[in-house]
Amino acid sequence: MKWDEFFVTGDPLIYGADVSIGLTVIGILFYLTYFKKWQWLWREWLTTVDHKKLGIMYIASAVLMLFRGGVDALLMRVQLATPDSKFLDAQHYNEIFTTHGTIMIIFMAMPFLIGLINVVIPLQIGARDVAFPYLNAVSFWTFFIGAMLFNISFVIGGSPSAGWTSYMPLAGNELSPGPGQNYYLLGLQIAGIGTLLTGINFLVTILKMRAPGMTLFKMPMFTWSALITMIIIVFAFPILTVALALMTFDRLFGAHFFTLQGAGMDMLWANLFWLWGHPEVYIVVLPAFGMFSEIISTFSRKVLFGYKAMVWAMVIIAGYSFLVWVHHFFTMGQGELVNSVFSITTMIIGIPTGIKIFNWLFTMYKGKISFTTPMLWSLGFIVNFVIGGVTGVMLAMAAADYQYHNTYFLVAHFHYVLIAGTVFSCFAGLIFWYPKMFGYKLNEAIGKWVFWVFNIGFNVCFIPQFILGLDGMPRRVYTYSAASGWGGLNMLSTVGGFLMGIAFLILAYNFYYSFRYSERENTGDSWGLGRTLEWATTSAVPPHYNFAVTPTVTAMDPLIQMKRDKQDVKPKIEDIKKIHMPDNSGVPFFMASFFFVAGFGLVFEWYWMGIVGLIGVFITLIIRSFDKNEGYYVSEEEIKETERLTV
Amino acid sequence: MFKRFKPFFALGLLLSVFFLGGCSNYIVLDPKGPVAAQQKDLILYSIGFMALICVVVYVLFTVIVIKYRDRKNDDNFEPDHHGSKKLETIWTVIPILIIIALAIPTVTSIYDLEKAPVSASGEKKEPLVITATAVDWKWIFSYPEQGIETVNYINIPKDRPVQFKLTSADSMSSFWVPALGGQKYAMPGMETKLYLQADHTGTFSGRNSNFNGEGFTHQIFDVHSVSQSDFDKWAKDTKSKAPKLSKKQYDQLMLQGEAKKMTFSSTHLKWVDHAKDRDYAVKTRERLGVVPQNPHGSKAKDANNPEQDSHGVSHSH
Numbered sequence: 001m002k003w004d005e006f007f008v009t010g011d012p013l014i015y016g017a018d019v020s021i022g023l024t025v026i027g028i029l030f031y032l033t034y035f036k037k038w039q040w041l042w043r044e045w046l047t048t049v050d051h052k053k054l055g056i057m058y059i060a061s062a063v064l065m066l067f068r069g070g071v072d073a074l075l076m077r078v079q080l081a082t083p084d085s086k087f088l089d090a091q092h093y094n095e096i097f098t099t100h101g102t103i104m105i106i107f108m109a110m111p112f113l114i115g116l117i118n119v120v121i122p123l124q125i126g127a128r129d130v131a132f133p134y135l136n137a138v139s140f141w142t143f144f145i146g147a148m149l150f151n152i153s154f155v156i157g158g159s160p161s162a163g164w165t166s167y168m169p170l171a172g173n174e175l176s177p178g179p180g181q182n183y184y185l186l187g188l189q190i191a192g193i194g195t196l197l198t199g200i201n202f203l204v205t206i207l208k209m210r211a212p213g214m215t216l217f218k219m220p221m222f223t224w225s226a227l228i229t230m231i232i233i234v235f236a237f238p239i240l241t242v243a244l245a246l247m248t249f250d251r252l253f254g255a256h257f258f259t260l261q262g263a264g265m266d267m268l269w270a271n272l273f274w275l276w277g278h279p280e281v282y283i284v285v286l287p288a289f290g291m292f293s294e295i296i297s298t299f300s301r302k303v304l305f306g307y308k309a310m311v312w313a314m315v316i317i318a319g320y321s322f323l324v325w326v327h328h329f330f331t332m333g334q335g336e337l338v339n340s341v342f343s344i345t346t347m348i349i350g351i352p353t354g355i356k357i358f359n360w361l362f363t364m365y366k367g368k369i370s371f372t373t374p375m376l377w378s379l380g381f382i383v384n385f386v387i388g389g390v391t392g393v394m395l396a397m398a399a400a401d402y403q404y405h406n407t408y409f410l411v412a413h414f415h416y417v418l419i420a421g422t423v424f425s426c427f428a429g430l431i432f433w434y435p436k437m438f439g440y441k442l443n444e445a446i447g448k449w450v451f452w453v454f455n456i457g458f459n460v461c462f463i464p465q466f467i468l469g470l471d472g473m474p475r476r477v478y479t480y481s482a483a484s485g486w487g488g489l490n491m492l493s494t495v496g497g498f499l500m501g502i503a504f505l506i507l508a509y510n511f512y513y514s515f516r517y518s519e520r521e522n523t524g525d526s527w528g529l530g531r532t533l534e535w536a537t538t539s540a541v542p543p544h545y546n547f548a549v550t551p552t553v554t555a556m557d558p559l560i561q562m563k564r565d566k567q568d569v570k571p572k573i574e575d576i577k578k579i580h581m582p583d584n585s586g587v588p589f590f591m592a593s594f595f596f597v598a599g600f601g602l603v604f605e606w607y608w609m610g611i612v613g614l615i616g617v618f619i620t621l622i623i624r625s626f627d628k629n630e631g632y633y634v635s636e637e638e639i640k641e642t643e644r645l646t647v
Numbered sequence: 648m649f650k651r652f653k654p655f656f657a658l659g660l661l662l663s664v665f666f667l668g669g670c671s672n673y674i675v676l677d678p679k680g681p682v683a684a685q686q687k688d689l690i691l692y693s694i695g696f697m698a699l700i701c702v703v704v705y706v707l708f709t710v711i712v713i714k715y716r717d718r719k720n721d722d723n724f725e726p727d728h729h730g731s732k733k734l735e736t737i738w739t740v741i742p743i744l745i746i747i748a749l750a751i752p753t754v755t756s757i758y759d760l761e762k763a764p765v766s767a768s769g770e771k772k773e774p775l776v777i778t779a780t781a782v783d784w785k786w787i788f789s790y791p792e793q794g795i796e797t798v799n800y801i802n803i804p805k806d807r808p809v810q811f812k813l814t815s816a817d818s819m820s821s822f823w824v825p826a827l828g829g830q831k832y833a834m835p836g837m838e839t840k841l842y843l844q845a846d847h848t849g850t851f852s853g854r855n856s857n858f859n860g861e862g863f864t865h866q867i868f869d870v871h872s873v874s875q876s877d878f879d880k881w882a883k884d885t886k887s888k889a890p891k892l893s894k895k896q897y898d899q900l901m902l903q904g905e906a907k908k909m910t911f912s913s914t915h916l917k918w919v920d921h922a923k924d925r926d927y928a929v930k931t932r933e934r935l936g937v938v939p940q941n942p943h944g945s946k947a948k949d950a951n952n953p954e955q956d957s958h959g960v961s962h963s964h
Contacts, residue, residue, distance in 0.1 A: 005944050091861055091942045174929050306730045329832070336757050339757050347749060364712065366715060383708065400829075403683070407856070472826075474856040
């Protein structure tokens with residue numbers, strides 16, 4: 001292989017990216033060295049097994065990926081703003097929409113939610129950490145390395161260009177030669193390991209580590225949503241793992257599962273992909289539902305309306321999420337009966353979703369609503385998500401879907417679901433629990449600007465796309481003719497896209513501004529309205545052991561109960577006992593690094609490198625297996641000092 | 648407080664204006680045949696229900712958000728108000744009814760669309776059969792009864808159902824003529840069937856709508872709807888005057904790339920049926936020495952020269 005094949009060459013945009021990546025790396029290395037931060041980085045972050053820190057790293061990576069995916073989106077919007085645009089060529093455009101979709105779903109939405117779940121859930125159930133803290137670190141690092149492997153593709157070797165769905169035979173060697181598609185397969189495979197492990201980890205955590213008294217039906221709604229999400233992950237992700245492995249065999253080892261030659265079956269890929277892909281939609285939307293439930297209840301100062309109905313709605317959605325995958329390809333010619341059945345199952349899934357919408361509305365009914373930024377995002381969610389929901393029902397009507405399929409109508413629909421659902425919830429959750437992570441709030445005034453600019457931009461961007469779809473504009477075209485008459489609405493859509501970009505920049509400024517100027521919180525209940533245990537910690541940012549004394553739960557909203565009973569969250573000194581905590585470990589970081597070596601080798605079909613990497617992974621597994629480290633105890637004195645308890 | 652949510656109302660208004668005001672201008676809502684017309688009716692029917700749902704939710708939302716905002720007078724504040732069997736039953740039952748109302752016409756339409764449409768005059772006509780084969784990035788059409796073949800365009804008689812037998816020589820494509828009706832996939836080694844019919848004469852654009860690589864955007868074709876007599880005349884003239892399709896020429900069409908409109912007085916069906924032969928195109932490319940090239944590889948970069956094929960495929964020497 002020649003150097004000019006290894007590095008992507010010939011495009012000024014890519015050279016610009018090369019330079020900025022180089023400068024950023026040099027900047028980070030300089031900062032770490034000059035301020036002697038290497039040891040701090042290693043001790044506090046790279047080797048940590050603390051769920052709160054891992055959560056923060058998840059969220060930070062997700063925000064970075066939101067930026068990357070957002071830049072992809074804006075490049076596409078620039079290209080589509082005017083007819084017959086020459087800004088991007090077909091191949092480049094194809095690579096950009098492929099990476100946009102993949103990054104936003106796999107490396108932005110999921111880690112953002114998993115990050116918030118990491119930070120909040122153990123606190124919310126009154127646990128010291130997750131069930132398997134070491135495994136949690138493995139999850140994060142495999143996700144992070146998978147994301148990095150996928151992301152370097154645009155400067156080294158070329159990005160995948162077969163769409164995030166990577167339909168076969170397009171994604172096969174015959175029609176998509178080169179390393180691009182291998183990046184997709186290996187990046188997702190490595191990150192998928194992390195997700196599956198997270199699924200197992202939090203499933204066990206929520207089932208086994210709840211504070212005494214917290215029965216299943218006393219769990220906060222976010223915990224419920226996380227529990228159900230983890231069940232979906234455990235069932236859905238193995239399908240992706242297998243499907244990716246089969247396609248990897250096709251591409252690297254000449255197998256014929258999905259290929260044109262050797263009697264492969266391309267429709268099998270579409271089925272396997274969506275058999276994972278549809279539950280995946282609910283993996284990224286159920287935690288969002290959970291967060292909105294918490295936020296709406298908190299800022300309406302009211303108990304959640306229809307708690308049991310909410311839980312059962314999620315359970316039904318989770319079950320049905322495995323029974324609707326065919327609606328992604330009603331047009332594949334599977335016949336009247338199959339399409340009818342899947343049309344109806346898909347419509348039925350709208351019922352529990354509708355129930356939830358009404359429950360949120362009636363949670364506010366007879367409440368006292370304060371319009372904080374997390375609440376604004378939640379209200380914006382209700383208004384916008386309804387549009388995503390009703391267009392979803394329209395798409396579920398197979399006979400009509402033959403006209404919507406593969407058009408901008410569909411694109412607009414799923415952005416209404418995924419942005420109004422998932423992205424809004426990520427922002428809402430991040431702002432809501434920001435004081436829990438960093439000890440200060442994000443500035444509310446700037447936050448409201450972010451909300452309004454983003455919200456207006458979002459609608460200006462995607463409403464026109466519904467109409468473009470009905471006017472026959474297919475998705476994934478890199479340009480269109482002036483005669484099509486799609487120019488005006490596309491320009492409008494691009495303007496909306498850039499408004500969202502501006503909102504993101506204001507948000508980034510808010511991170512900085514609030515870090516500098518926000519008032520530091522003194523209590524664990526930063527909003528003063530907390531209902532659940534994560535607000536019942538003694539300090540704004542909980543100590544690494546979370547609770548000095550494990551709380552006992554007697555009611556559904558434990559902190560509200562404690563407030564009514566005038567019970568102090570401060571532990572009694574006689575209750576303090578030493579706490580067992582897990583040790584930090586550098587092994588997950590090294591294991592993931594070896595995964596990177598293996599993945600990179602396989603992408604370029606350098607098998608020696610792949611084998612070296614996998615041996616490395618295996619060695620880290622062995623090291624861990626023989627590791628007799630049994631953790632350590634936090635002494636009573638240390639706890640008393642941290643909690644500022646005096647005899 | 649009302650002012651805060653003004654943009655939502657403005658957007659809602661904008662939405663209804665776009666949807667209801669401009670119906671006739673948007674291709675899917677401006678059908679030129681019975682299939683598209685049936686789909687349009689279904690779409691508008693569903694939009695009615697959806698608009699109703701939106702109105703109910705938005706009205707409730709507005710009332711609740713305004714009435715229960717945090718203010719001094721809090722007579723209505725009931726922090727433990729946690730449910731109502733009656734309300735919950737209402738918003739479970741009504742959606743179920745709506746879904747039944749949507750499911751019935753959906754299922755009927757699904758079944759109807761797999762049958763030949765009845766022509767405007769009500770009489771049942773024998774459908775014209777056209778085989779549509781997708782090849783990266785062009786469409787090849789064969790008229791088995793007429794023994795003719797076209798590339799990137801078709802002529803069809805108006806008021807007569809056309810049965811398209813869809814298949815693909817390589818990637819998964821989707822055959823879509825929005826003015827005449829919804830799409831269906833064309834897949835290698837498979838045959839799917841789609842009925843369409845034009846009520847008017849005219850030219851309608853069709854395309855592949857399923858992404859399949861570099862030339863996807865330009866994989867389009869024209870559908871010319873003409874009177875039955877004009878169609879018969881065209882078919883007869885083509886059969887007698889157009890050149891025969893040679894196997895060599897056909898194999899060139901199997902290479903990745905766009906193609907001009909072409910007309911032939913014979914079809915490829917005697918050599919290959921792509922619905923049964925999944926890898927004919929791939930094998931042809933191999934036989935002709937065309938090797939798939941990494942779009943970022945040096946060979947592909949050379950291929951950007953105008954003398955050579957410009958679609959990431961170059962001839963190896």
